[in-house]
Amino acid sequence: MAKRDYYDILGVAKGASAEEIKKGYRKMAIKYHPDKNPGDKESEEHFKEAAEAYEVLSSPEKRQRYDQFGHAANAHSASGGGYGGGNMNMEDIFSQFGDIFGGGSPFEGFFGGGGQSRNGGRRVTKGTNLRIKVRLTLEEIANGAEKKIKVNKQVLCNTCDGTGAKDKSSFQTCKTCGGAGAVRRVTNTILGQMQTTSTCPTCNGEGSIITSKCSVCHGDGVVRGEETITINIPAGVSEGMQLSMSGKGNAAPRGGIPGDLIILVEEIEHETLKRDGNNVIYDLHISFIDAALGTSVEIPTIDGKAKIKIDPGTQGGRILRLKNKGVPEVNSYQRGDQLVHINVWTPKALSREERDLLEKLQNSPNFKPNPGKNEKNFFERMKEYFE
Structure with a gap:
């Protein structure tokens, strides 16, 4: 018998969106779910048919091949050209598409059942x-x-190795749920008979009762x-x-x-380094003499001490950048930098000799804010006074 069109099975148009396809499958799956139609083989086949259609149409690659070749695409499935739809059993359907309904069992998730994690029908606690x-x-x-x-x-x-029982003989199958960990109830509604599933109240979903508890963990x-x-x-x-x-x-x-x-x-x-994102900041204080004459200083970095050069005439507020001396990005080869902020330190207390020396320099044009002019004369004069 020829297979029905997958779009017709889910009741959607050929250009339907992924969300519309998902809603179409949910609608058909609820309509033909075995829990709603117990013993109805025809409904079970429709249920499998809907799952097969959703398996293909929910995958962009499989859907593209189906739109181009139809069901004939599966003739090439052995070589990887098909989409592998069909031959799904009930266990496959529940395991693959259970998330459509929000629970371990698709039907119980829709009609207010557990939504609990289950293993072989029993509740698995976390x-x-x-x-x-x-x-x-x-x-x-x-x-x-x-x-x-x-x-x-x-x-x-x-x-007790985590079992909670005194020994293996202390376990007894729950009589209420028969070891399933869940109980099913059939109720009459305006839509007909509805079968719901809920956690067994006797064993709390465990599927068994402990008749003799462990004396340590009770x-x-x-x-x-x-x-x-x-x-x-x-x-x-x-x-x-x-x-x-x-x-x-x-x-x-x-x-x-x-x-x-x-x-x-x-x-x-850190005592001296401050982090700013992936960069590291260090405040370096130097005297105005070192700023004027230039010097070399040793500074701390994440990787240990490093020596840097201060050029003659360095101004306060200048920022020196040490590449790749910062913090790396998580799971990346990229790394930040270390930024050295230059602060020119001015002494607050001077000796008489130091004051006399600075007063002699005070009227020099090189000591007036005029960057870039007469630098040669400035260094010559500094040398003269310090000699």
Whole structure:
């Protein structure tokens, strides 16, 4: 029998948007869902047909080939030219397209069921997340760091291996849900009979009852403990940035999924360097004599000490740039610069001899604000006085 057009199956036009295709599939899937039509083979086939159509039309590449070749495109699927639609079972459909309905089971997610994570029909609990602060120096931020931190948290109980039971014989299949972890109810509505799914109230979705609890964790499967965790901090992080380590949070009861560890970065203020984005700023103070004559000075950087040259006649407020001496960007080869702000320092207290010397220079035209003129005479006169 010839296959129906995928657009017709979902009830949308050929030029439909991705959102319209998604809505069309949702509408058909709800209409023909097995939970709404128990035992109806025809509805089940329509349900699979809608899933096949959505699988192709939701993919831009597959949709393009289907629009060009139709169902004939699948004749080339072995060589990679087709789109692979068809031959989907119910498990494939639920696993691939369950997010369309917002829950582990598409139908229960639409009609108010769990939305809970499930494994084999049973509820899978997740441990809570933990938040910690890590204080880093500017050098650690620039180069990356490895930190070993002791974290107080919930850990699996060693006595029962996290099961919460005294021993294996302490587990009993829940009689209410038969081990499924969920119960189904059929209600009559104006739309007909509707079957809904909810967490089993007896076993709380576990699928089993513990008849004899562990004496250490009292059935929880977790206890308070301490774990030393190694944290690798990438270079370039900044104040307030959050990093996440999956599965390093609190352990979950009875074999559930551990929570995550959230790491909040806190910068330790440097004594002499100030961070500005990926750049580093350093305030350099020099005397007006060094500014006039020029000199070489040693300054701190993230990578250690560095010697820089101050040109003769350097003015206060000038900024020197040291390329690639700043902080790198996270997960990037790019790095900021170090900016050296020149501040010309003026002495507040002078000896009599120093005052006499400066008074002799005070009326010199080279000591008047007139940049760029008579520099040669200025240096000659400075040499004369200091000799």
